[in-house]
Every structure is written in structure tokens, then in C-alpha cells.
Amino acid sequence: MGRAIPPLALVQPVLEGRLSAVARMITHAESGEEDCQEALAEIYRHTGKAHVVGITGVPGSGKSALVTRLCKALRAGERSVGVIAIDPSSPFSGGSILGDRIRMNELVTDPGVFIRSMATRGALGGLARASLSGVDILDAAGYDVVLIETVGVGQDEIDVVQAVHTTLVVSAPGLGDDIQAIKAGVLEIADIHVVGKCDRSDAHRTVTDLKNMLAMGHGNSQGYGWQVPLIPTSSVSGEGIPELLAAIDGHLDALTSSGELEQRRRRIAQTRLLKSAENILRDQFQRHHDRQIAELTDRMMAGRTHPHAAAQILLNQFRSERKP
Amino acid sequence: MIAKVGLDGHDRGVKIVARCLRDAGMDVIYTGLHRTPEEVALAAVQEDVDILGISILSGAQMTVFPRVLDLLRDRHGSDIAVVGGGVMPDEDVSELKRMGVSEILLQDTPPQAIVESMRRLVRERGPR
Ligand code: B12
Ligand SMILES: Nc1nc2c(ncn2[C@@H]2O[C@H](COP(=O)(O)OP(=O)(O)OP(=O)(O)O)[C@@H](O)[C@H]2O)c(=O)[nH]1
Ligand SMILES: [Mg+2]
Numbered sequence: 247m248g249r250a251i252p253p254l255a256l257v258q259p260v261l262e263g264r265l266s267a268v269a270r271m272i273t274h275a276e277s278g279e280e281d282c283q284e285a286l287a288e289i290y291r292h293t294g295k296a297h298v299v300g301i302t303g304v305p306g307s308g309k310s311a312l313v314t315r316l317c318k319a320l321r322a323g324e325r326s327v328g329v330i331a332i333d334p335s336s337p338f339s340g341g342s343i344l345g346d347r348i349r350m351n352e353l354v355t356d357p358g359v360f361i362r363s364m365a366t367r368g369a370l371g372g373l374a375r376a377s378l379s380g381v382d383i384l385d386a387a388g389y390d391v392v393l394i395e396t397v398g399v400g401q402d403e404i405d406v407v408q409a410v411h412t413t414l415v416v417s418a419p420g421l422g423d424d425i426q427a428i429k430a431g432v433l434e435i436a437d438i439h440v441v442g443k444c445d446r447s448d449a450h451r452t453v454t455d456l457k458n459m460l461a462m463g464h465g466n467s468q469g470y471g472w473q474v475p476l477i478p479t480s481s482v483s484g485e486g487i488p489e490l491l492a493a494i495d496g497h498l499d500a501l502t503s504s505g506e507l508e509q510r511r512r513r514i515a516q517t518r519l520l521k522s523a524e525n526i527l528r529d530q531f532q533r534h535h536d537r538q539i540a541e542l543t544d545r546m547m548a549g550r551t552h553p554h555a556a557a558q559i560l561l562n563q564f565r566s567e568r569k570p
Numbered sequence: 571m572i573a574k575v576g577l578d579g580h581d582r583g584v585k586i587v588a589r590c591l592r593d594a595g596m597d598v599i600y601t602g603l604h605r606t607p608e609e610v611a612l613a614a615v616q617e618d619v620d621i622l623g624i625s626i627l628s629g630a631q632m633t634v635f636p637r638v639l640d641l642l643r644d645r646h647g648s649d650i651a652v653v654g655g656g657v658m659p660d661e662d663v664s665e666l667k668r669m670g671v672s673e674i675l676l677q678d679t680p681p682q683a684i685v686e687s688m689r690r691l692v693r694e695r696g697p698r
Contacts, residue, residue: 266646269618341592348602354612365597
């Protein structure tokens, strides 16, 4: 491949599904550079066909292994799959070791599966900044289903629900406090609950605990007439995978027939808008305000101002500079 | 991306390399043990990595590297720099570099030298 292909020249090959073009386009999206926005906009016009499914759950619950199984099941039905697998960046160095792929290696030689790893690079909420552009690119490239594996979440890092059509929350036995480790907020976002590793003898307890928690009112029926199912699976034996795939398809049907799909599309669009605005602001801010930030921090250290007042000053400076 | 190919089970070195590159602020995808050249080359293209590093302590370097270089050429991945590490004789090292392996860093290379050399390769390649 030649040096420095302009992003716009990649759009057509992306739409044709050429692997190296899809890969390079995601790299551009990750860089966040201004000169790829036009290409991303063009790609965005071709989105809306894929079923976007988020897979979240505490670290080590078996998300990556489950993604591998789901990919195989989807391929058996001749559907193509794109995967965005997100792992955390080190808060100290900014670097990362992306390990989700270790469990997915067997899929890589299948041309109907595309897997991309992403590091969070400081983004909170379980997604990376470019994750949703990555989803657009895979959608536009024609992948029937796009799976997003979030970083292992336990608390409230649940941006994924604002960004996908169907959310899977994966629990599993043997993770210390078991179900307690998943806070109510994470349970509530599930469209489908998965209890993984059900080949383990202690799995029935996780299933019971989770059922009890759901019965206690952490919503298991949703407004549009969808009953949130709880599906035990094993990525070792494959048990429960056909049922899970049926539930994922069933959820899309329920979304479509009830009109909820349009609601979710709208919610996703709004999230994208707000996230983009946030990113643009943060970038401009960080690029131009290092000096002011340092000065104001000095003043706070000297006891001459407090956080709220300092923040007001900073924002006022920012606003006045941005006036035409 | 850092990979182990074939039956070679020596993974102490790669894990050290992965950690020191992460600590230098890089994103490192580790493929795990026992990959095939096909898996590694395709994964590198999908991930659009800057550098594909393969660690070999099994003596299989003269079959693995040429195969990976070929596959990358076939899959529009020839702007990915291929780097080697592990244990191999000097004559293999010069032969592999002649074939297109960008750099080979053998045992006892200090972490900082590995980091520097990765940075240099990306700098020399320029933007893409
Ligand atoms: C520890 C060791 C083992 C351990 C491995 C544990 C593990 N999980 O890694 C055990 C005991 C399991 C083992 C087994 C065997 N071993 Co052994 N082992 C070694 C030994 C003593 C040290 C290797 C090591 O860990 N070094 C420390 C690390 C940090 O160094 P490193 O891997 O070289 O990595 C450095 C650089 O090479 C570089 N690097 C490495 N990878 C990469 C990648 C990139 C991208 C970059 C940039 C740099 C880079 O950076 C690192 C830091 O400087 C070597 C001898 C030696 N001098 O190397 C033999 C050695 C590698 N083993 C050897 C053999 C033969 C075997 C066995 C076949 C023995 C047997 N008959 O069973 C088995 C094979 C097992 C298998 N499935 O592969 C031979 C290989 C001969 C050959 N290549 O022709 C060696 C060279 C010993 C010898 N002189 O004969 N071994
Ligand atoms: N017994 C059993 N073990 C499993 C199953 N699925 C995953 N595991 C094991 O659980 C561990 C974690 O699996 P992963 O798939 O990497 O989990 P993950 O949720 O992706 O982990 P992070 O991405 O690090 O949060 C691994 O050691 C797997 O081998 C399963 O169905 N049964
Ligand atoms: Mg994972």
C-alpha cells in the first residue's frame, strides 16, 4: 500500500468491504484528525443496516470467549460480523495491552469476520472515543452484525447502552463477590442477561442470585413489551449459544415491531452528537489552555481562589477567545 | 502487535517486551501463543498496526518470517514493519533483514533500546 492515502479515497473501498481499507479508515477515525471527518461523514450516510450489539460485564466474565462463540454461530447462519473489542489504557503511561483478541484468533482467517481492538485512551464509560465511528465503518462496509465488547465494567461505566440496539450483560460464577460485583445500574441496562461459564458447578448459584435480583425489581420487562431473558451459556461446551442468538434476533424483532428501534436510533444519534461536541470542546480546550490551567492551579494552591471560581474564570476566557 | 508463531512456547520475552512498550505509551496487541503465519498477518492487517513483532526462540525463523512477509504483501499490508526477536544465529539475522524484516532484537536487548527502535521505525516510515 502506498504512503498517505487521503481518507476520502478510502471511502469507496470501505463501502465495497475491502479489508485493508476498512482497517485504515478505523485508524484514521482513531487519530481523530480533522482531515478524516469528511470521509467519516460520507461513510455515516451509508450506515443503519447493521444490528449493533453491545456486550458488557465485569472483567473476566467471559465476554471475549462469548464473542467468539457468537461470531461462529452467526457465521453458521452465513451472516458477517464486525467486532470492536475495547480494553483499558494504562492511566500512567497511556499505553495498553489489548488482550481480547487472544480468545478470538481462530476467527481471523474467516473473511466474514473482522475484529478490531481499541484502547480507551482515557475515555470513560467503557468505550473508546473512536468506537462508534468504528461501528459506522463496519456497518457501512456491510457487516450484518456489529458486536462491541466494552472494557470490563462493574459500576456505572455504561455508555454502551446509549450506543447500541441490543445490550448483553454477562455475569459469571467465580468472580469473587459474584453478582454483588455487578451493581444495579449495570443490571438495569440489560436487554438480555447472560450467565457465562455455566459448565462450572457453581454456575447455578449465579443464575439463582441473578434471578432473585431481577425479581427484586431491577427491571426485567421493558416498556415495549420485551421480557428480559436470562440465558446460561458456556463458551467451553457451546451450551446456550443458539438460545442466545435467538434472543438477540428476537430482541431486534421486538424493537422493530414496537417502534422502539426508531427511539433507540434517535437516542444513539443524540449520544453521538453530544459526545462529538464534548470531544471537540475538550480538544480545543486542552490545546489552548495549558498556561491558564497552570496559572489558575497556582492560584488555588496559594489559597487565592477555589475550584468553582477558577473554573468560571477559565470558561469565561475560553468563551471570549472563541467569539469571532 | 506482538505474536508467537508455531509450537514455540517461550513467552517470557514477549511478555516483557509487551509490558515495556505499553509502559512507553504504546498500544500493544498480544496474540497469545501458537498462532499461524496466516492468523498473524491477517490480524495485523485488520488491526492496521504500525509494527508486527514476532518472537521466535524455536529455530523456525527462516520459515516463519518469509511466509509472513509474503502474506502481508498479498493482503495490502506491506507498509507494516516486521520486526523479530528471540534467539537466532547471526547469519539468519542478516539474511532475514535482506528479505525485508526491518529489525531484529535478540536476547539481552535492554527495554529502552526496544522502545527506541520501535519509535524510530514508525518515524522513518512517516505518516500513512
Ligand atoms: C526459559 C527457557 C525455557 C522455558 C520457557 C518458559 C517460558 N514460558 O518462556 C522452558 C523451560 C519451558 C523451556 C522449554 C524449552 N526450551 Co527453552 N529456553 C529457555 C532459556 C533458558 C531462556 C529464554 C528466556 O526466557 N529468556 C529471557 C527472555 C527475556 O529473553 P528473550 O525471550 O530472548 O527476549 C528478549 C529478546 O530476545 C527480545 N525479544 C524477544 N521477543 C521479541 C519480540 C519482539 C517483537 C522484539 C522487538 C524483541 C523481542 O526482547 C527480550 C528482552 O531483551 C533459553 C536460553 C536462552 N539463552 O535464550 C532456552 C532455549 C530458548 N530453549 C531451547 C529449547 C531447545 C527448549 C525446549 C525445546 C527444550 C526441550 N527439549 O524440551 C523446550 C521447548 C518448549 C516449547 N514448547 O517451546 C533452546 C532453543 C534452541 C533453538 N532455538 O534452536 C534454547 C536457546 C536453549 C539452548 N541453548 O538450547 N525453555
Ligand atoms: N469454564 C469456563 N471458562 C470460561 C468461559 N468463558 C471464558 N472462560 C474463561 O474465563 C477467563 C476470562 O475470559 P475472557 O473471555 O477473556 O473474559 P473477558 O470478560 O473478555 O475479560 P476482559 O476482557 O479482561 O474483561 C478465561 O480464562 C477464559 O478461559 C466458559 O464458558 N467456561
Ligand atoms: Mg475480553
